Amino acid sequence: MTKQKKIKALVLTGYGLNCDNETAYALTLAGADARRVHINALIDGSVSLDDFKILVFGGGFSWGDDHGAGVVQAVRMKHNIGEPIIRFVETGNLVMGICNGFQTIVNLGLLPGFDNNYQTRSLALTYNDCGNFRDDWVTLAIDETSPCVFTKDLTRLELPIRHGEGKFVGDSEVIARLHDDHQIACRYAMPDGAPADNQFPSNPNGSIADIAGICDPTGRVFGLMPHPEAFNHITNHPGWPRFKESIKRGRMTNADLPVTGIRMFENAVNYFA
16 A cells, blocks of 8 residues: 655744744644755745645744834845745645744734735734733634635644733724634633633734634634643643643543644644545
8 A cells, every 4th residue: 555645844944933843843743744945945846835735934033123023024035036925825725824823824914815916915914012022822703604625623722932022913804804704713812711802811912803813714824822842742831740730630531631733733734645
């Protein structure tokens, strides 16, 4: 029997990005053949997007967030390899933007992707309402009716955040369309899953409508501020000591443990199965 080839995933690295190792590791755990590739390697053509099925814009502080988070990276990539990126999307592949990567793909115009337009910027991620950098864990409520490939079969997820510019903003017409088309894949929620209703710290940055992540109309382009790659094992969770003791005392089982962020990456890999 011929062994099935693994799905190839490209994780961007370089110029201040610092979550590439964790992201590649998460994709490997999910069953992908993950490769960390410097942005310059795509620009000079030594690595081709055509060889991959998944492209991940990871977290960090690209170009030191000069001129705004993700701005310089978006400009550099759009003016050098903008067309190959759009072609990558239009040929049915997957794109994921995490934290700084989310900021970048919004600046690129890959999201919201209305009417197959992947070049126009109509949204922004700006400074947190609290006025400072937030490093915490949040609860996400998932829209089960969303076409998002990455959130398939998920209802609630707990993930870490670490950002200073995570407030999602946009014109009321754009936000309404995102809502009507079920492109708001995940929202910040209370620990029990109830809407955060813009209450801090459950909504850690003041995002409009508690928006934590959105997808394009096809569900193949997805961006979110929380870090799924940083919850790759149950022991990453701050509640792990309590979980372990509860299991020991028979108050919960392994089946009751929170779902890790690896599920999002598994959904991406399984999409091509």
